[in-house]
Amino acid sequence: MEILVFGAGSLGSLVGGLLARVHDVTLVGRDPHVSRVRVDGLSVTGAETARTAPDAVTDGEGRAADVAVVTVKSFDTAAAAETLATGSYDAVLSLQNGLTEETLASRLDATVLAGTATYGARLREPGRVECTGVGRVVLGARAGGTDPAAERVGKAFRDAGLRTLVATDMPRRRWRKLAVNAGINAVTALARVENGALADGPASEVAHRAAREAVRVARAEGVRLTYRGARAAVDEVVSDTAANRSSMLQDVDSGRRTEVEAIHGEVVARADRHGIDAPTNRTLADLLRAWEAGRGVR
Numbered sequence: 001m002e003i004l005v006f007g008a009g010s011l012g013s014l015v016g017g018l019l020a021r022v023h024d025v026t027l028v029g030r031d032p033h034v035s036r037v038r039v040d041g042l043s044v045t046g047a048e049t050a051r052t053a054p055d056a057v058t059d060g061e062g063r064a065a066d067v068a069v070v071t072v073k074s075f076d077t078a079a080a081a082e083t084l085a086t087g088s089y090d091a092v093l094s095l096q097n098g099l100t101e102e103t104l105a106s107r108l109d110a111t112v113l114a115g116t117a118t119y120g121a122r123l124r125e126p127g128r129v130e131c132t133g134v135g136r137v138v139l140g141a142r143a144g145g146t147d148p149a150a151e152r153v154g155k156a157f158r159d160a161g162l163r164t165l166v167a168t169d170m171p172r173r174r175w176r177k178l179a180v181n182a183g184i185n186a187v188t189a190l191a192r193v194e195n196g197a198l199a200d201g202p203a204s205e206v207a208h209r210a211a212r213e214a215v216r217v218a219r220a221e222g223v224r225l226t227y228r229g230a231r232a233a234v235d236e237v238v239s240d241t242a243a244n245r246s247s248m249l250q251d252v253d254s255g256r257r258t259e260v261e262a263i264h265g266e267v268v269a270r271a272d273r274h275g276i277d278a279p280t281n282r283t284l285a286d287l288l289r290a291w292e293a294g295r296g297v298r
Ligand SMILES: NC(=O)C1=CN([C@@H]2O[C@H](COP(=O)(O)OP(=O)(O)OC[C@H]3O[C@@H](n4cnc5c(N)ncnc54)[C@H](OP(=O)(O)O)[C@@H]3O)[C@@H](O)[C@H]2O)C=CC1
Pocket: 006, 007, 008, 009, 010, 011, 012, 028, 029, 030, 058, 060, 071, 072, 073, 074, 076, 079, 080, 083, 095, 096, 097, 098, 117, 118, 119, 120, 121, 122, 123, 247, 259
């Protein structure tokens, strides 16, 4: 299969590097990473290992592939979609945090599939990405149900050795992941603690409240999630990833823009639309926005 990975940073390089074991992969990314991959190939180290030679480019305009996998940060989704719209793809799959497939679908003619990834990835140096945890890719039709494109892409991922599930309930899975991110990300970033610190105590209560608000919004949108289920999902991720610094904490550590708008901002915006209160997410979002403004990264 011809696969274009749009956004070859940490996750894109890991997924693209593994897919290139059996597929014809093009990475769209930045220099110096792209130049190094072109010359020396891509090395995957850590929990997964591979040495592959995908094509790599910095200009994603006017390209064609069977599928484009989008792995830019959520705030770059609209710009990525504008670029992808100049090319030709049968399907476009988001593996990003947040509900970004809606942004992609509103700008693209291709079938847009929803996806989640629980693999951990860190781009350690140009040409080398570390797999920090073997997780799973779950993908499927954006609105739920079956889709032949999802089956084809799922098979392509599995053929390359990626643990992949094709699911028929993506709206519920996307919202459950958003609820977990709403619970964990801002709290860990603001308190500067690892995920495991949310196992009990006051920070745990804030996390549960934020996740509960996300579930309330999901239910207003017709997505069947339970408060107890979301609470259990937060607790499970906290326990499974106790030593992790969340992606938002890593962004804050490095003085980078965070995905606050795609996570807490999205919960608040949709809560407003439904006339629901989301005070915990609103406060967390405002504090992170204040931090971003102070750092000049907004
Ligand atoms: N890393 C992980 O382990 C996981 C990440 N995710 C999600 O995946 C998404 C990506 O995360 P992550 O990989 O960590 O982020 P990164 O910032 O490492 O990767 C995104 C890359 O895309 C590049 N990029 C953005 N726009 C363009 C463009 N127009 N052309 C070429 N390159 C572009 C960025 O460059 P620049 O920064 O210079 O703009 C950056 O190198 C996020 O939504 C994240 O939440 C989900 C699960 C795990």
